Amino acid sequence: MFCRLLSLLVAGAVLAAMPVWAESPPLSEATLSCLGCHEDLHPGMVEGWRASRHARITPGQAMQTTGLASKISSTDIPSGLQDTSVGCAECHTLRPDAHADTFDHFGYQVHVVVSPEDCATCHATERKQYGQNIMAHAYGNLVDNAVYADLRTSINGVLQPGEKQLSAKAPNNATKAESCLYCHGTKLRFDGLASKDTAYGPVMLPEIAGWPNQGSGRINLDGSKGSCAVCHTRHRFSMAEARKPYTCKECHVGPDVPAYKVYTASKHGTIYSAENNDWDFSAVPWEAGTDFRAPTCAACHISLVTKPGGTVVAERTHALSPRLPWRIFGLPYAHPQPKDPQTSKIKNAAGLPLPTNLDGSPASDFLISAEEQDKRKGNLQAVCLSCHTQSWVDGHWQRFENTIEVTNEATATGTGLLAQAWENDLAEGLPQNSSIFDEYIENVWSDIWLIHCNHIRFASAIGGGGDYGVFADGRYVLNRRLREMHDWVESRLPQQ
Structure with a gap:
């Protein structure tokens, strides 16, 4: 085929352009065929891959690294994949029978969508x-x-x-x-x-x-x-990229989940902005104080963090839940984390698929226990204690849990006003088997917990407080919206 012939002509140039890892690892014939065309068609993809660890080291070489520095967890990688770089074909031709989009592409069985099950090979x-x-x-x-x-x-x-x-x-x-x-x-x-x-x-x-x-x-x-590419974007799949807060920003910027903008305004974010060019985002393990001086999202929730000398502070995890005791994204109340990641299974006392009842009480059968919360809190605080004293961490946490309590109280006030509107036929909602989001009073109610209470909680958790918890969509606006709800209901009730 044309592309396969072309690949043989350019193979020498492709290998010459490869970054050096001791000696440039060999490429499979299938990957050379891919590069023969895609180097011209999609140079951005190819150059991104060339700069990747996948291009610079074979799985077999990676398996020789053991202990905390290991970056590969599989021990049964097929022998045919161990001795060449992880290139185009190694990902896009894996498990062809499992992918509905597998098609014949110049003599190779290729699928477009690479899934986590493909990545699981290594x-x-x-x-x-x-x-x-x-x-x-x-x-x-x-x-x-x-x-x-x-x-x-x-x-x-x-x-x-x-x-x-x-x-x-x-x-x-x-x-x-x-x-x-x-x-x-x-x-x-x-x-x-x-x-x-x-x-x-x-x-x-x-x-x-x-x-x-x-x-x-x-x-x-x-x-x-x-999709692994949600954090490790293709085709470089960079660990350093996944450790930086910009990656999380894509989905956690607000105003409903304002994690990134709170982080950038926090002391940690300030230090990151000033100093991150001098930090080592590729080190494994990641040493607190040596490789970074202030945590990013990954340091708190995912990364393998150690003290200088190798003592493990926090184990690497791609589950996130081991370091998450509270779910502060109000739905509509903050609550302990769910036991099962499939949260659509949750049913509160009224049969609604919500983790709390509308009065704020938790759907406890579906949420983690207080004991499990304490365990997860300890896992998360271990990262904090790398740089802070116990009294500092305890004080921060006491304020944070107070914030959860008072914002849930505010949501309960708003929910009571909404229930009053429904009961007096000022709006149609649960009692009328109608939408709870399609009228003005319901929009104001959802603003209270989805925007304002969330701002206050994220500001407390990530920043220890600050303007995002007060004037920037925080307490000031929250109380104004509650007064709007109250006045709207009162002005429409029959006069006594």
Whole structure:
């Protein structure tokens, strides 16, 4: 075939351009064939891959590193993959029978969508841990929850005139894909092959509904959940990139989850902004005080962190949950973390798929115990104690848990006002088997917990307080919105 012949002509140039890792590791014939065309068609992909660890070291070489410095967790990597670089073919031709989008591409059985199950060939532990994440189940947790589906429609739907009020026309698939499902992930579907014009003439390529997407809970064409590229973007798959807060910013910037903007305004974020060019984001293990002086998202929640000398402070995990005692993203109240990452299974006392009841009491059967919370708190605080004294950490935590309590009280006040509106037929909601998000008073109520209480909690957890918890969508605006709810209800009740 043309591309295979071309690959033989350019193989010497490709190898010459490879970065050096002792000696440049060999490339498989299949990867050379890929590079023969894609080096010209997609130079950004190829150059990104050339700068990757995948291109510079073989799995067999990586397996020789043991202990804390190891970056590969599988011990049963097929022998045929151990002695060449991890190139195009090593990822895009793995497990061809498992992928619905596998097609014949110049003599190779190629699939477009690389899934976590493919990455598990070398990173089995990381794949297993990631599957235990709420993030890995983000698609189903959103679309299989009737309450969240109602909220999505109220946000993404096109508002149109109705009899009494505006009504929301259900959003189409394109709108869903670029809004909530951008981060939560889409469900991919293979729709057959279609001819596409390329620089090398017409080529049959897969048509994939829901693509492109790199959401954390994407449903892949082999049935697996998630995308490793959500944090380790293709085709470089950089550990350093995943450790920097910009990566998390893509989905955690707010105003509903304002983690990144709170971080940048915090003391930790200030130190990061001033000094991060001097930090080592590729070191394994990652030494507190030596490789970094202030934590990033990864240092607190994911990375293997040690003290100088090698004492482990926190084990590496791709599950996140071991260091998360509280779920501060109000739904609508902050609550202990769920036991199961598939949160759409949760049912509160009223049968709603919510982790708390509308009075704020937890759906305890579905949430972790106080003992488990304490264990996870200890795991997280161990990172804090690398740089702070116990009294500092204890004081921070006491304020944080106070913030959880008082913001939940504020949500309860708003929920009581909303219930009063429903009971007096000022709005239609749960008692009327109607949407709880499609009227003005309901929009103000959801602002209270989805925006303002979340700002206050994230400011407390990540920044120890500050303006994002007060004037920047925090307490000042929260109380104003509660007064708006109160005045709206009172002005419409029958006068005594």
